[in-house]
Each structure stands twice: as structure tokens, then as C-alpha cells.
Amino acid sequence: MKKVQKEHITKLEDYLWEIPKSFREGMRVPAQILASESLLDAIIEDRSLNQLVNVATLPGIRKASMVMPDVHEGYGFPIGGVAAMEYPEGVISPGGIGYDINCGVQLLTSQLQIKDNREAIEALSKELYAHVPAGMGKGGKIKLTTEQLDEVLAEGAKWAVDNGYGTRESLSRxxxxxxxxxxxxxxxxxxxxxxxxxxxxxxxxxxxxxxVDFVEETYNDTIAETYGLQKGQIVLLIHTGSRGLGHQVATDHIRKMMMVMSRYGINVPDRELTCVPFNSKEGQEYFKAMCAAANFAWCNRQIISWEVKKAWENVFGKKVGDLGLLYDVAHNIAKIEMHTIEGTPQKVIVHRKGATRAFGPGSEGLPPEYREVGQPVIIPGSMGTCSYVLAGTSKSHEMTFGSCCHGAGRRLSRSAAKRQVNAPVLKEKLREQGIFVEAGSFRGIAEEAPIAYKDVGAVVDVVSASGIAKKVAKLKPVAVIKG
Amino acid sequence: MGQSMEHIADIGIQVKGYTLQELFKNSLKEMAQILKEGCCDAVNHYDCSMRIVISSNDTTCLLIDFLSDVLALSYIQKTLFCHVYFSELSPTKVDAQLYGIWFDHFDEEIKGVTYHEAAISRNTQGCLETSIIFDL
Incomplete structure (x- = not known):
């Protein structure tokens, strides 16, 4: 297939670009890219736009296949992709969700200011590393029976709360x-x-x-206040997903779908786009399993937040007040949602792979306290740079099926990052900047070095300028715990 | 025979073998080396052995499905499998015995063995080869 070049792309409006249906036979809808021109020039370098074109060929896709400005090449779907399929005949594709089902982010807020607690951060980083199992092969402290695991899969974060890991109020956030x-x-x-x-x-x-971060800057005081954010405040981010259970759900169902896809007359340009009609037996089985894995991920993040709170108490004691949950949001998931397409509200199966839901003010399903300002959208950057809190807008419903970017987006492969980064030196450099890194290996630090990622500020500026999300706050890291 | 490939999000390998058995064996070792660098270099004992039986639509799928199942067993058993004995290996079916060593910690987490760009073909030197992209 010919590689997408800039001459194949039309500018629709500021920050919105389109590859027309005529680019390739088989495209059912155009492919749209949300980016600045400089980000677009970088995006063209890898094969993510060809993958986006492939997504536009899937049966039942509506309006356009889309990528956010943090897009980069994946397998099958690009990372940073959004695709909405007709409900219920359109397809569901595990590749449009990813192996790490409901990978997502949770943001906790404290009542402490960084200026008064800078000297405690190193101890906090060590305490967090001791309390939160990180790294591959490290099991958790909770050993479930198969019956308990089924309860987790059915109940999600509620299981954690019912079993003493957190409070009921956190569920609505x-x-x-x-x-x-x-x-x-x-x-x-x-x-x-x-x-x-x-x-x-x-x-x-x-x-x-x-x-561990602190709020370096706020951009919208009303929304920041509604979210409970203020300048200088210490906050904590948790980024993880459904672990091996979710990975195996994806593996199992991609394999099953591949065996039956031809029965539904579906032929895809990349096997990782394997899909079946949502309302088929196999489509329903995957959807129900995916929902179960998503529930596992929410329960996982809830239990990690409990572990984080224990570490926090060990350093600061109980008198400094509880850590509160600002919000928990998924960025690898498929949801049945109502969206207006060509003036008609309709149900669609929204696939978000490396994309965050960003519902605007008044949307159903938002906590009552956030309903007037829109859903919190949490955008982690890389260690050593910064992360952002945004608020969803009504324009995200019009443009991107209520979706937004999910991070900075990789620009270097892991091997390239390892070649370019001296991890012990980076760790020391970050420490000099006041960022303590605790990691299972230097290899992990090198792979996730700031140089491996795009400028998260440029990504956030695009979603903000295009109107699909509002900037609320910028978070600066002071401690990072990695596997 | 295998070498790593660049992939922006993940990690890839280009693996070769003069026979299907050799291709499968080399792929198995390469995957284990991603999980734990150098783990298969000096293996002189095995802690456990497990049987694996898989059928797939075609040979490429069979290789990916084989690696996926070995990966799952690696995590569940906390074991790295560096060696395999094939009772049967046809283009669409594998029946094999895996031999592994116990590990309590891996270097890298492979989330999935993808079908993306995998395609077994015979090169001009008569060698079977394919690329394999792992989701990390």
C-alpha cells in the first residue's frame, strides 16, 4: 500500500486534517487527524496514518477514523486512535482497544503543599516503591480465589470498596x-x-x-476549584491497566475471531484489525469479556490507590487529611455511547485505543459536582516533563466522539531510547532537578526517558486550541515509581 | 537465529530457521530473551516441563498462537521456556513438550504476541523467516 504523504492530506480547519475516502479503495469513510502542522509533519514519518487508513475500511465505521495529536504507530490500529462503529451491526475489534484493556489513569489529590513538604518527597518515593508492587513477575499481596476473581470481574472497583480498599464515594469519581x-x-x-x-x-x-506531582500552574480557576486543584498542591497519578488478565482476554478473542471472521465476509488488511459484527456470538463474547477485564483494571487501580494511601500515611501520618480521588479515566476501551452523526443522535460502539473519553458539561454519567464543567481528562506526560488535567467540552462530542488525547505519544522506540540514554546519569540528573525515580531496573528508566516522548505541551496545546478539551492544570513530577 | 527490529511502540524480532522446527525453536528462545536478557545462554537444567497442543488456520498463525500460549504459561508458572521438543509439527498443528527454568522476576513485560506483519516465507537462501512484533 502506498505510504500516506502530505500531499494526500487536506486541511479542513485549524488543527483538523483529512485523508479523503478516495485515497485508497476500500475506505468507507475519510481518515481524520487532529494535529498542528508541525506535529503532522512528525506523524507522517511513521506508519500510523497508513494504519488509520486501514481502520477506515472496517465494516460499519461511521463518520471518520480519527487520531489524536499524540498518535504513533502501533499494530492494527494506531495508538491514539478513535473509531465509532454502527450499533449493533458494525464490528467490534479487539485491536481497536489494545492488549491492555482499560489501561487508564487515576488522579489523587492531597491537602498538602509542595513548598512545605519538599524534604519528605524522597522518603515518600521509597515508601511508595515498598508498598506498590511494581515490575514484571511481581505478584500483589492479594491472592484471590477463583470465586473472588469472578466477583472482581463482575463488580469492578465496587469489589475493592466492598472489601475495605477505599470508600464508596470514590466510585462516582x-x-x-x-x-x-x-x-x-x-x-x-x-x-x-x-x-x-x-x-x-x-x-x-x-x-x-x-x-507524585505538584500543581505547577492552573489555567482555569473555576474548573480547577471545582476539581479541587490549587497551585502548589501535591497530587498523585496512577497509570496501569488490567495486567496479564486483560492481555490474555485480548489474545484469546483475537484468535477466536480470526478463525470465524471469513464467515461474516470480513477481510482486513492487517490481522491485528481482526473483527466481527458486534451483535454476532463472537462479538458479544468478546465484548462481555472485555467489560470484565475493564472491571479488573478499575479494581486494580482502586487497590493501588489504597496502597498509595498507606504509603502516604506512613510518611505524613493521618493528621494531614485523606487523599481524595479527583477522577479515574480509561484510555483503552470500547463503549456503547450516544453520539450525533449527520444531525441524528444514534448509538455507536466507540473504540478508544490510546484515547481518553472527554465528555463535556451536562453529559450523562458525570459526577454531579463535575456536571457543569465537564469531565476531568488526565494526560500523563513523561517523567521529567509534566502532565496535564483538562476538562472535556461539548466540541469533543461534535468532532471526536467525545474523545481526546491520552499522553505525550512515543517518538523513539524502546531500543533507540536505550541506545541514547545513560539511565544512571538520567536518574541522577532528574534527582538534581528534584525528581526522585524508583525503578526496578535502569533498563526501564532508559526506555521511558523523556527523550523517548513527544512534547506533551504541544499535544495538549492542540486539543485545547481545537476546542475538544480545556486546559485546567499543569502537574510537575517530583517522584516517579516504575516497574 | 534472530535479531531485534525497531518498532516505535513495541519490540520486534526478525527470526529465521532452515526448518519449521528450527524457526519455532528460535522464536521461542528470542521471546524468552526479551522476557529476561541472556536467560537461555547457559541453561543446563530444567525445572519444569509442560505439554502444549495447538491448531491454527495457517503456519504463521500457528507460530504466533504457539508463542502466545508459551507466554501465558511463562507468566502463570513464573517460568522461562528455552527448549521445546516437538512430537508433531505440521503447518497447522503443533504438539510439543516445553522445558523451562523458574524465574521470580522478568526484565520486560510482553503484553501480547501480535499477528501484525508476521508472515512466514522462504528467503532466497532457502531459509524460513518472519518478523514478529510483541506488544510491550
Whole structure:
């Protein structure tokens, strides 16, 4: 297939670009890119736009296949992709969600200011590293029975709360209240369940982390106040997903779908785009298993937040007040949502792979306290740079099926980062900047070095300028715990 | 025979073998080396052995499915599998015995063995080869 070049792309408006349906036979809709011109020039370098064109060929896709400004090449779908399929005949594709089902971010807020507590940060980083199992192969402290695991898969974060890991109030501050009710543990294989039995409360490795930040800047005082954010405040970010259980759900169902896809007359240009009609037997089985894995991820982040609170208490005691949950949001998931297409409200199956839901003010499902200002959108950057808190807008519903970017987006492969980065030197350099890094290996630090990522500020500026999200606050890291 | 490939998000390998058995064996070792660098270099004992039986649509799928199942067993058993004995290996079916060593900690977490760009073909030197992209 010919590679997408700049001459194939039309500018629709500031920050919105389109590859027309005529670019390639088989495209059912155009492919749209949300980016500044300089980011677009960088995006063209890899094969993410060809992958976006492939997504535009999938049966039942509506309006356009889309990528956010943090897009980079993945496999099948590009990372940073959004695709909405007709409900219920359109397809569901595990590749449009990713192997790490409901990978997402949770943001906790404290009542402490960084200026008064700078000297305690190193001790906090060590305490967090001791309390939150990080790294590959490290099981958690909770060993579930198969019956308990089925409860987790059905109940999500509620299971954690029911079992003493957190408070009931936190559930309303999670996307979908931390539970997808279509989950059915019966469609999660024994192999997947075996992988999940000892993984609750673990962050894993790769780009997953627990991070201590402070609010460096606020951009919108009204929304910041509504979210409970103020300049100088210490906050904590948790980034992880459904661990091995979710990975196995994706593996199992991609394999099953590949065996039957031809029966539905579907032919895809990349096997990782394997899909079946949503309302088919296999489509329903995957959806119910995916929902169960998403519930596992919400429960996982809830338990990690409990572990984080224990570490926090060990350093600061109980008198400094509780850590509160600002919001928990998924960025690898498929949801059934109502969106208006060509003037008609309709149900669609929204696939978000490396994209965050960004619902605007007045949307159903938002906590009452956030309903007037829109959903919090949490955008982690890389260690050593910064992260952002944004607010969803009504324009995101018009433009991107209520979706936004999910991070900075990689610009270097892991091998390239390892070649270019001296991890011990980087760790020391970050320490000099007041950022303490605790990691299982220097290899992990090198792979996730700031140089491996795009400028998160440039990515956030695009979503802000295009109107799909509002900037609320900028977070600066002071401690990073990695696997 | 295998070497790593650049992939922006993940990690890839280009693996070769003169026979299907050699291709599968080399792929197995390369995957184990991603999980734990150098783990297969000086293996002189095995802690456990497991049987694996898989059928797939075609040979490329069979290789990816084989690696996916070995990966899952690696995590569940906390074991790295560096050696395999094939009772049967046809283009669409594998029946094999895996031999592994116990590990309590891996270097890297592979989330999935993808079908993306995998395609077994015979090169001009008569060698079977394919690329394999792992989701990290």
C-alpha cells in the first residue's frame, strides 16, 4: 500500500486534517487527524496514518477514523486512535482497544503543599516503591480465589470498596462508576483468570507508574476549584491497566475471531484489525469479556490507590487529611455511547485505543459536582516533563466522539531510547532537578526517558486550541515509581 | 537465529530457521530473551516441563498462537521456556513438550504476541523467516 504523504492530506480547519475516502479503495469513510502542522509533519514519518487508513475500511465505521495529536504507530490500529462503529451491526475489534484493556489513569489529590513538604518527597518515593508492587513477575499481596476473581470481574472497583480498599464515594469519581455492567466472567478463559489471580494491586512494567506531582500552574480557576486543584498542591497519578488478565482476554478473542471472521465476509488488511459484527456470538463474547477485564483494571487501580494511601500515611501520618480521588479515566476501551452523526443522535460502539473519553458539561454519567464543567481528562506526560488535567467540552462530542488525547505519544522506540540514554546519569540528573525515580531496573528508566516522548505541551496545546478539551492544570513530577 | 527490529511502540524480532522446527525453536528462545536478557545462554537444567497442543488456520498463525500460549504459561508458572521438543509439527498443528527454568522476576513485560506483519516465507537462501512484533 502506498505510504500516506502530505500531499494526500487536506486541511479542513485549524488543527483538523483529512485523508479523503478516495485515497485508497476500500475506505468507507475519510481518515481524520487532529494535529498542528508541525506535529503532522512528525506523524507522517511513521506508519500510523497508513494504519488509520486501514481502520477506515472496517465494516460499519461511521463518520471518520480519527487520531489524536499524540498518535504513533502501533499494530492494527494506531495508538491514539478513535473509531465509532454502527450499533449493533458494525464490528467490534479487539485491536481497536489494545492488549491492555482499560489501561487508564487515576488522579489523587492531597491537602498538602509542595513548598512545605519538599524534604519528605524522597522518603515518600521509597515508601511508595515498598508498598506498590511494581515490575514484571511481581505478584500483589492479594491472592484471590477463583470465586473472588469472578466477583472482581463482575463488580469492578465496587469489589475493592466492598472489601475495605477505599470508600464508596470514590466510585462516582470513576468513568462508568468503575464498573461495566455488561461484563460476564464466563467469557474470560481459565488461562486469563489464572494470570489475574495474584495481580490485583500491581502496576506492572513498561510505561506504567505511580507518580507524585505538584500543581505547577492552573489555567482555569473555576474548573480547577471545582476539581479541587490549587497551585502548589501535591497530587498523585496512577497509570496501569488490567495486567496479564486483560492481555490474555485480548489474545484469546483475537484468535477466536480470526478463525470465524471469513464467515461474516470480513477481510482486513492487517490481522491485528481482526473483527466481527458486534451483535454476532463472537462479538458479544468478546465484548462481555472485555467489560470484565475493564472491571479488573478499575479494581486494580482502586487497590493501588489504597496502597498509595498507606504509603502516604506512613510518611505524613493521618493528621494531614485523606487523599481524595479527583477522577479515574480509561484510555483503552470500547463503549456503547450516544453520539450525533449527520444531525441524528444514534448509538455507536466507540473504540478508544490510546484515547481518553472527554465528555463535556451536562453529559450523562458525570459526577454531579463535575456536571457543569465537564469531565476531568488526565494526560500523563513523561517523567521529567509534566502532565496535564483538562476538562472535556461539548466540541469533543461534535468532532471526536467525545474523545481526546491520552499522553505525550512515543517518538523513539524502546531500543533507540536505550541506545541514547545513560539511565544512571538520567536518574541522577532528574534527582538534581528534584525528581526522585524508583525503578526496578535502569533498563526501564532508559526506555521511558523523556527523550523517548513527544512534547506533551504541544499535544495538549492542540486539543485545547481545537476546542475538544480545556486546559485546567499543569502537574510537575517530583517522584516517579516504575516497574 | 534472530535479531531485534525497531518498532516505535513495541519490540520486534526478525527470526529465521532452515526448518519449521528450527524457526519455532528460535522464536521461542528470542521471546524468552526479551522476557529476561541472556536467560537461555547457559541453561543446563530444567525445572519444569509442560505439554502444549495447538491448531491454527495457517503456519504463521500457528507460530504466533504457539508463542502466545508459551507466554501465558511463562507468566502463570513464573517460568522461562528455552527448549521445546516437538512430537508433531505440521503447518497447522503443533504438539510439543516445553522445558523451562523458574524465574521470580522478568526484565520486560510482553503484553501480547501480535499477528501484525508476521508472515512466514522462504528467503532466497532457502531459509524460513518472519518478523514478529510483541506488544510491550
Amino acid at each position: 470513576m468513568e462508568s462508576n468503575g464498573k461495566l455492567s455488561d461484563a460476564d466472567p464466563a467469557f474470560v478463559s481459565t488461562m486469563a483468570k489464572n494470570r489475574g489471580l495474584d495481580q490485583l494491586g500491581t502496576i506492572g512494567s513498561g510505561n506504567h507508574f505511580v507518580e
